[in-house]
Amino acid sequence: MSYDVPPVEGEVEAEANEGTAGEFPLWEVFVRADRGLNHVHAGSLHAPDAETAARNARDVYTRRQEGVSVWVVPSSAIYASDPDDREAWFDSEKPYRHPTFYELPDEVGHM
């Protein structure tokens, strides 16, 4: 940026995750399409603070009535599982956790 505002004494640095100095932090945007549904991840954007992030999320992700509510979360607050651990985390085969594992006589009907 070509304009520099000198820092105020004792100022706390704005939290910026990846990116260069002066860049707005990144926020993850979650949109609830309608009452009764979950907020679902819609995308992300840069904004200086939560309120601006929410306003901008409205403009960027809900221009066509895609939502009735938005959440914005600092991307730096998200802790993600490691893709290399995927098998250990998610791939365990436990067929007995599914109803189709159990064979019942036809007379029982729908259960």
Added chain:
Amino acid sequence: MSETTTNNQAVDESTDPDLQAEFDARLAADQKVEPRDWMPEKYRKTMIRQIAQHAHSEIIGQQPEGNWITRAPTLKRKAILMAKVQDEAGHGLYLYSAAETLGVSRDELMDMLHTGRQKYSSIFNYPTLSWADMGAVGWLVDGAAITNQVMLTRTSYGPYARAMIRICKEESFHQRQGYEIMLTLCNGTEAQKAMAQDALDRWWWPSLAMFGPPDAESTHTAQSVAWKIKRETNDELRQKFVDMTVPQAEILGLTIPDPDLEWDAEAGHYRFGEIDWDDFWQVVKGNGPCNRERIAHKTKAWDDGAWVRQAAVQHTRRASQASPSENLVLSPSDAGAA
């Protein structure tokens, strides 16, 4: 679309054969590559370049149409044009977010655009001279973009594919409103119809060139197809666009400015004349009618807005000093109840 770029981004220069094999298997199985997966550096760089150029195109693409907002013929057309230009800004933002998942920062991308180190689609270096150009741009330029972008909804990089799905949903409005402008002009006075024909005459060839050089000369196409970044070649997409568009011109009663254009019944395709690639390369190299103007305008807007961005950062710093936790949630009652 940024998704989990947060902890340990998988930037890996090595070419571990196991990782390469896993990557190849993923592509072969038509699975998406996601931000934290290992990927070859060349794939990452190709992806950054393509997504960034796409994002820059959306952003610069606001200018030729923004040019007509204050001169739209009716309030309805003005409202529509503003909505369309706002969509282009939104599309640029989705794409910048997707590019950032590959480890490049927004400021870097802006800087590369402003300094000409990354390009945008050459189509936006042509001027919009009359109101009919708003029709021709929507119909032809957005039409060509849709042809390309529908293919890209199946691209191998997950965040890019998701951005494309969102964009394609919105893009259909762009093309239809453009075609409707053309239709209205063509059903109007002689002078209005002549204006529509003039716009078609100027935008037809640049729209065909949008798909890029012929396959025989396209250095990127083969690798991009192998990596499933592109699913169809430049020439295939161009042919698809011509086949769709010629009948639409007939409905308008307009003449496509190509004496060699003819229907090949056997092949089931329209055959068309030679594109002027010298003109295309001149524009790519920076010598189009509007290259300098577009970048000068974009850079000025960025510089003029710098004090606003600085003020916003300062405001956040001071607010978070006053009450460090309050800045994180919208309101306590809104959050939490997932």
